[in-house]
Amino acid sequence: MTDPALSTEALLGAAVALRALSRSGAGAPAVLAQLARIVPYDEALLSVWDPVTRQHRHIAGHMNDSLLSFLATEGHNDPLFEDVAAGRPARWLSELTERDRRRSTTVREVLEPNGIVEGLTQGLHTADGQYLGVFHLALYSPRPIPRACNDVLTLTLDAITATLAPHRTEPDHAARRRADSLSRREREVLTEVSRGLTNTQIAAALSISTRTVTTHIEHVLAKLGAPNRAAAVRIASHVLP
Structure with missing residues (x-):
């Protein structure tokens, strides 16, 4: 869990370490664990999109079984998921409008019933803009996410994306x-x-x-x-x- 008192310098150091892990081939679990030093979360999941089965395959991390199943097979049908796949800026759960919350089957039927009060779904894309996969962060207790955490997270997205490359279905x-x-x-x-x-x-x-x-x-x-x-x-x- 990220200490809220961490300085921007410390966050940048954690980001450098994450990028080094990615380059070293340490694997998705290690990279996802390092991510917790940048952005606080209680549970996290890193998944790759399989265009053949039209489902997400979970590569690293863990969430409860009902979330795992839903995010693999149904999450991409959520009306808000189009923003994720299109590469639009990710929004924290607390940043969604009431209209978005009502529209989102994920929020109404899965996140809120499972006690998730804050979270983030971040789409990952290749250099040429192809949707590759996603990571989900979930928090079960409300706490502020410093702006610096979000800014530093943006600097690591390409490194996190790179960890999915070995799991990618060959170009369809x-x-x-x-x-x-x-x-x-x-x-x-x-x-x-x-x-x-x-x-x-x-x-x-x-x-x-x-x-x-x-x-x-x-x-x-x-x-x-x-x-x-x-x-x-x-x-x-x-x-x-």
């Missing part, structure tokens, strides 16, 4: 072939998705019903083996205008 060439098989209309819909349009806006732009848009997106996700819209756009980027 089959997924690229599936992207090539998308129909013209499916590509049109996905192109509008890539522009940030909602289903209603896409329907208006393409002169089709919202229900039809929803169906096309469901088909696209199934064909590509993508966990969400953002991932689908990345997988199929080579076939989009």
